[in-house]
Amino acid sequence: NAGVTQTPKFQVLKTGQSMTLQCAQDMNHEYMSWYRQDPGMGLRLIHYSVGAGITDQGEVPNGYNVSRSTTEDFPLRLLSAAPSQTSVYFCASSAGTGGYEQYFGPGTRLTVT
């Protein structure tokens, strides 16, 4: 099993550009989530999904969209990139919410200039 995969590993965007961060998992997990990690801020939840077709907002959803058309994939879309979105983005999956181990992908380091 590959676990959780993310692409790309690195990305540089100009302000106003849009892009999609890809995330896929092969563990048949129902729960998937996106976090951003900034120095001193820990991991903050952007959006999450409890199953195909179901998504909801986390702590910092503004400027990001998600969809979940399959169990395996959970892409994160930046609609109009801003310098404040410079961060490291992690996708995670787990067998359920709250009391289940979360498996993290390797991360995408995004810089917005």
Place this chain on the structure above:
Amino acid sequence: GQQVMQIPQYQHVQEGEDFTTYCNSSTTLSNIQWYKQRPGGHPVFLIQLVKSGEVKKQKRLTFQFGEAKKNSSLHITATQTTDVGTYFCAAAGGTSYGKLTFGQGTILTVHP
């Protein structure tokens, strides 16, 4: 929303010294998880605590869950250079509706 405070933010130790990081919540937690993130890497699950007063050990690591289920600690005995990284607690409970809320993390540096 639920907040989990983690202290200290940074800890520098000499190899062989002990290390402790603490997590505190104002609300009662359903469970708490601990993760380790090596420099440049991604968070990796270490353990989950569920019961009031629970203590679990993994070699040199000791994890505790408070009696009131509002705080937790991770203690490393005799640190090694391989312990370097950021340690996060992640809690579920209160108003989080099953979602995990991460603490800010403690960055551990071990000097040989």
